[in-house]
Amino acid sequence: MPKELDPSTNEKNFILESLYAGERLDGRELDAFRPLELEFGEEYGLADVRLGKTRVIARVSAQVVQPFSDRPFDGIFTITTELGPMASPGFEVGRQTEAEVLLARLIEKSIRRSTALDTESLCIVAGQKCWQVRADVHFLNHDGNMVDAACIAVVAALQHFRRPDVSIEGETVTVHSMTERVPVPLSILHVPICEGDGGDEANVVTLIDATLQEEQLRDGDMTVTMNKHGEVCQISKAGGVPLDPIAMHRDMNLAFVKVKEITAFIAKRLKEDEEKRVKRDNLLESKAENER
Amino acid sequence: MTIISATTTLLSRADGSAQVTSSDGTTLIASVSGPMEVRPREEQPLRAYLEVLVRPVVGVAGTRERLLESQLVSCLTPIIRLESYPRTCIQVNIQLLTHSRPIKTSRSSPPPPTILSTALNASILALIDASTALRTTVAATDITINKGRHTVVVDVFSGQLVFVDSEGEFTHEELEEALERGKKEGMVRVDDGGDVMVVDEGGGVGEEIRRVVEEKVQRDLRWKDGK
Numbered sequence: 435m436p437k438e439l440d441p442s443t444n445e446k447n448f449i450l451e452s453l454y455a456g457e458r459l460d461g462r463e464l465d466a467f468r469p470l471e472l473e474f475g476e477e478y479g480l481a482d483v484r485l486g487k488t489r490v491i492a493r494v495s496a497q498v499v500q501p502f503s504d505r506p507f508d509g510i511f512t513i514t515t516e517l518g519p520m521a522s523p524g525f526e527v528g529r530q531t532e533a534e535v536l537l538a539r540l541i542e543k544s545i546r547r548s549t550a551l552d553t554e555s556l557c558i559v560a561g562q563k564c565w566q567v568r569a570d571v572h573f574l575n576h577d578g579n580m581v582d583a584a585c586i587a588v589v590a591a592l593q594h595f596r597r598p599d600v601s602i603e604g605e606t607v608t609v610h611s612m613t614e615r616v617p618v619p620l621s622i623l624h625v626p627i628c629e630g631d632g633g634d635e636a637n638v639v640t641l642i643d644a645t646l647q648e649e650q651l652r653d654g655d656m657t658v659t660m661n662k663h664g665e666v667c668q669i670s671k672a673g674g675v676p677l678d679p680i681a682m683h684r685d686m687n688l689a690f691v692k693v694k695e696i697t698a699f700i701a702k703r704l705k706e707d708e709e710k711r712v713k714r715d716n717l718l719e720s721k722a723e724n725e726r
Numbered sequence: 727m728t729i730i731s732a733t734t735t736l737l738s739r740a741d742g743s744a745q746v747t748s749s750d751g752t753t754l755i756a757s758v759s760g761p762m763e764v765r766p767r768e769e770q771p772l773r774a775y776l777e778v779l780v781r782p783v784v785g786v787a788g789t790r791e792r793l794l795e796s797q798l799v800s801c802l803t804p805i806i807r808l809e810s811y812p813r814t815c816i817q818v819n820i821q822l823l824t825h826s827r828p829i830k831t832s833r834s835s836p837p838p839p840t841i842l843s844t845a846l847n848a849s850i851l852a853l854i855d856a857s858t859a860l861r862t863t864v865a866a867t868d869i870t871i872n873k874g875r876h877t878v879v880v881d882v883f884s885g886q887l888v889f890v891d892s893e894g895e896f897t898h899e900e901l902e903e904a905l906e907r908g909k910k911e912g913m914v915r916v917d918d919g920g921d922v923m924v925v926d927e928g929g930g931v932g933e934e935i936r937r938v939v940e941e942k943v944q945r946d947l948r949w950k951d952g953k
Contacts, residue, residue: 520819
């Protein structure tokens with residue numbers, strides 16, 4: 435498989451010079467995201483995220499399985515991220531690169547380990563039956579900043595997903611079809627959003643949402659995951675140029691602003707989709723949860 | 727089965743790509759990369775190595791996807807001019823997105839035949855988008871007669887049969903009928919002068935493919951209009 439091409443010396447010099455002058459190749463501000471688009475599929479739990487030219491699709495699905503014996507009261511939540519050759523010909527099937535492992539771990543840490551999804555609510559019969567929710571992330575086009583795009587796709591798909599309702603009588607569990615009973619949304623405790631910063635030599639320039647070219651030229655990067663309440667879920671700074679605490683603080687404050695914007699955007703899109711569905715399927719007042 | 731919507735050139739990193747939605751609710755994206763560097767093990771001195779990769783929307787690729795891959799390879803091999811690109815690799819990626827039938831069936835059960843025809847139509851559009859040298863254009867349709875389901879692939883110009891995959895119970899006459907219907911659905915109508923006629927009635931899959939390619943060419947050549 436062909437290797438990912440490094441930018442030429444001319445490209446490199448041009449991009450870096452413009453960055454020092456405060457300009458980006460696509461005309462964005464240094465602290466601006468590319469235009470974000472989010473679409474949902476016909477069925478529940480399919481989110482299609484476009485961040486500039488980067489495109490990621492997340493599909494959430496659920497099935498009934500036996501819980502792990504050491505956690506009888508918890509459901510199972512897994513995230514699968516695999517970079518295929520569709521995203522970029524440089525990725526090979528079946529061979530994980532270091533970047534891919536880092537990416538998978540980062541998303542896992544941001545969403546699963548920060549308990550964004552309440553796994554206890556997925557328990558049906560303790561120790562016997564629980565829901566296994568899995569999120570499959572498909573990278574379709576790689577133009578930098580896949581972590582943020584994947585994170586947005588997964589949290590949006592989780593919020594969009596509805597699982598079939600179940601009823602329990604003694605030992606027997608009945609899974610009701612989507613048409614029989616209104617499907618139940620997952621219980622989401624908070625919405626973590628990743629935000630990636632790229633820095634370059636000696637910390638002269640810091641930028642948000644790097645494109646592929648900028649990613650290839652950067653000397654270090656940091657990803658902060660936060661939710662809209664300002665809680666930091668994780669900070670990942672795997673090598674690269676050192677960052678002093680003040681700069682880190684500044685970056686996190688910046689990230690907080692972006693996270694609030696993105697969370698609001700996802701909520702807006704979810705509401706629009708909900709309204710569309712209510713109109714189309716005549717679902718007025720059919721809700722799984724009670725008014726509080 | 728007809729194509730409900732098809733778009734091309736949607737992924738910037740691939741050389742060609744197409745997203746196709748069929749009337750049965752199957753949506754998938756096909757992308758083509760190549761001709762590009764080939765792994766030494768697969769290098770062929772006189773022709774390109776054709777690689778087809780199918781990825782399901784849930785879970786990892788298993789036996790079903792392997793079957794689909796081998797069917798696509800055997801169908802695409804005679805169509806692509808592989809000998810024009812010796813010692814290279816042409817890679818076709820298929821990413822399934824939605825399907826009307828439950829996705830979670832046992833991993834060894836055969837894929838619903840409708841996926842094959844949609845994947846094939848999408849691959850052809852992606853190959854055209856990638857400007858890969860092709861011998862002809864083909865169109866795939868699904869024909870169901872009684873208990874038999876047939877995926878029929880025909881040359882859109884001559885109506886010649888390229889590939890057929892059947893499933894279920896059927897008689898020889900039913901297969902003949904399916905092939906005949908597949909030919910009708912897949913062919914584009916050409917008048918005697920060689921120019922393509924404008925047909926008023928909604929055509930079959932072949933006509934749909936022609937429409938998508940026409941739109942694509944118009945879009946690609948809009949710089950010529952000077953607008």
